[in-house]
Structure formats: C-alpha cells, structure tokens
Amino acid sequence: MLTSALARLEVPDDDEGREQLVSDYFHDYVESSRTGGAFVLHEPRRSIAVMAAALLLPHLQARLDDSPEGREIRDALTHKRGPGRLPVHELSSVLTVPDEPGTYALGPDRQTLRRQARKAERAGVTWSPVDEADREALLAQATDRERHHPSEVYRTTGEGLRRLLEYRLWLVARDADGGPLLLSVTPTSGSWAALTYFRTLVDDPAATAARYLMTRVLADELAARGVRHLADSSSPIGLPNGLRHFQRMLGYRIHRVTEAPSASTR
Structure with a gap:
C-alpha cells in the first residue's frame, strides 16, 4: 500500500532519486521568492511528495559531546525548534568524508574540483594551519569582511565570530x-564536523579557486581526524542556489539527521 501511494505521488523508489526530488524542490522554492506557506499552497501535491521523500532519505545519527564544538555542531543540525517542526527541518546538507586522507578528490565526479585546485596552486596559493597567535588578526579581517561584504546575501554584523576561537581546526589559504x-x-x-566558517576574505580570482583547493584540504584534514560527516551549518531549505550548486558539485547531499540519544537516556 505504501509503495503504491508513493508511486501515485511520483516519489522515486531509490535514495538518489528522492534526494534529487527534495533538492530540486528547495531550488525552486528559493527561485520563486514565495514564503514557505505560499509555496506549499502553490505546489500542494509536490509538497506532499517531498515530505514523504524527506522521511525516506538516508537517516544519519550524530553522537555529539557537550564541548563548545559539540554544541556548535548540534546547533548547526537544529534548523527549527518547537511547534511546527516538520520532517524537512531534520534535513541537512552533508558531505561524506572518506576514510583515507588523499582520496576525497579522486574520481570523475571531482574533475572540476581538481582543475580549480590546480588553478589555485598555479596562481601561487598555499595553505597552512593557523597558529593560535595568528587567529585574532584573521578573526578581525573576517569580521570586517562580514560587515562589508559586497553581496547583501552574505553580509552580516560579524557578531558572534569570536566563538570561533574556541574551536581547534583553523586553516588559511594565502596568495x-x-x-x-x-x-x-x-x-x-567524534565523527561529525560542521561547516561553520568557510569564507573568502577578499574578492579575487585566486580566492575563488582557493575554495576548491581548501575543500580538498579540509576533507583530508577531517579524514585524518576520523571525522566521517561534514554538515553545512545552513538549512538546505533556503540555501542560495549558487551555493547549493557549488555544494552538490563538491559531493554534499541532503540527509535526514538526528542526534543520537545519550547514554543516560538510552
């Protein structure tokens, strides 16, 4: 009965098809500029199909500690609290990190990433971990960038960035x-990480290419630390479509993610 109901709603019978259905729906929602409720009313049948597909997406459980980093990831995965929380609010864009460092950039799906990373390297771009002594200066530059970003989509007050000083994994690309x-x-x-801050600090072609290089570097650094899932801190529902396309090219896919119960509640 469930199979026939899903077929009537035109919900694909495979995980890849369901994930693509959900991603396309979010893309069209952003393109429409309608509010969430108005878009659902405009696309009622499709909206029901997406809700069903969301429930059937691969389910990941995040086991997190109560450190500042664990709490940051928990917040990144919680896109809505309280009444009105729907299956789509459990969805996150997640990059599956390979077991072995150096393998993320392999394969035909990563051709664009490899080409752009080589472009960055030919332009003289290098990268390194950031020593604690250098973090304040970079944080000040990042805060200024947030406040004066040329695109309103990415412009913020920069408030709250000081919390980044509590996290251990800092990487910088330089020209x-x-x-x-x-x-x-x-x-x-544990095995989880959040894409909390990954942003260019200047407007420059080398900075654009550096996004690809640093995605490869970050994936390798996480693999070496035993991390297997990197979740975007933004909900996939309202993600700008240019960024959505970039993430999908890098291998991010939408999953249903919930936090694993703690030992005391099991």
Missing part, C-alpha cells in the same frame, strides 16, 4: 604574497 584569501574554521566532535 603568492602571503595575503589571506580564505579562512576555514571547523568544529569537530
């Missing part, structure tokens, strides 16, 4: 002259 191009700060807890 041929040593100037910072991109800052990556990633909290980790």
Whole structure:
C-alpha cells in the first residue's frame, strides 16, 4: 500500500532519486521568492511528495559531546525548534568524508574540483594551519569582511565570530604574497564536523579557486581526524542556489539527521 501511494505521488523508489526530488524542490522554492506557506499552497501535491521523500532519505545519527564544538555542531543540525517542526527541518546538507586522507578528490565526479585546485596552486596559493597567535588578526579581517561584504546575501554584523576561537581546526589559504584569501574554521566532535566558517576574505580570482583547493584540504584534514560527516551549518531549505550548486558539485547531499540519544537516556 505504501509503495503504491508513493508511486501515485511520483516519489522515486531509490535514495538518489528522492534526494534529487527534495533538492530540486528547495531550488525552486528559493527561485520563486514565495514564503514557505505560499509555496506549499502553490505546489500542494509536490509538497506532499517531498515530505514523504524527506522521511525516506538516508537517516544519519550524530553522537555529539557537550564541548563548545559539540554544541556548535548540534546547533548547526537544529534548523527549527518547537511547534511546527516538520520532517524537512531534520534535513541537512552533508558531505561524506572518506576514510583515507588523499582520496576525497579522486574520481570523475571531482574533475572540476581538481582543475580549480590546480588553478589555485598555479596562481601561487598555499595553505597552512593557523597558529593560535595568528587567529585574532584573521578573526578581525573576517569580521570586517562580514560587515562589508559586497553581496547583501552574505553580509552580516560579524557578531558572534569570536566563538570561533574556541574551536581547534583553523586553516588559511594565502596568495603568492602571503595575503589571506580564505579562512576555514571547523568544529569537530567524534565523527561529525560542521561547516561553520568557510569564507573568502577578499574578492579575487585566486580566492575563488582557493575554495576548491581548501575543500580538498579540509576533507583530508577531517579524514585524518576520523571525522566521517561534514554538515553545512545552513538549512538546505533556503540555501542560495549558487551555493547549493557549488555544494552538490563538491559531493554534499541532503540527509535526514538526528542526534543520537545519550547514554543516560538510552
């Protein structure tokens, strides 16, 4: 009975098809500029199909500690609290991190990433971990970038960035002259990490290419730490479609994610 009901709603019978259905729906929602309720009313049958598909997506459980990094990841995975929480609010864009460092960029699906990473390297882009002594200066530059970003979509007050100083994994990409191009700060807890801060610090073609290089670097660094899932801190529902396309090219896919119960509640 369930199979026939899903067929009537045109819900694909495979995980890949269901995930693509959900992603396309979110893409069209952002393109429409309608509010959530208005879009659902405009696409009632499709909306029901997406709710069903969301419930059937691969389910991941995140086991997190109560450290500042664990709490940051928990917040990143909680896109809505309280009344009105629906299956779509359990969805997160997640990159599956390979077991072995150096393997993420392999395969035909990563051709664009490899090409752009080589472009960055030819332009003289280098990367390194960030020593604690250098973090305040980079944080100040990141805060200024947030406040004066040329795109309103990404412009913020920069408030709250000081919490990044509590996290251990800091990476920076620099241009041929040593100037910072991109800052990556990633909290980790067990096998999970959150894409909390991964942003260019300047407008420059080398910074654009550095996004690909640093995605590869970050995946390798996480693999070496035993992390298996990197979750975007933004809900996939309202993600700007340019960023959505970029993430999907990198291998992010939408999953249903819930936190695993703690030992005291099992």
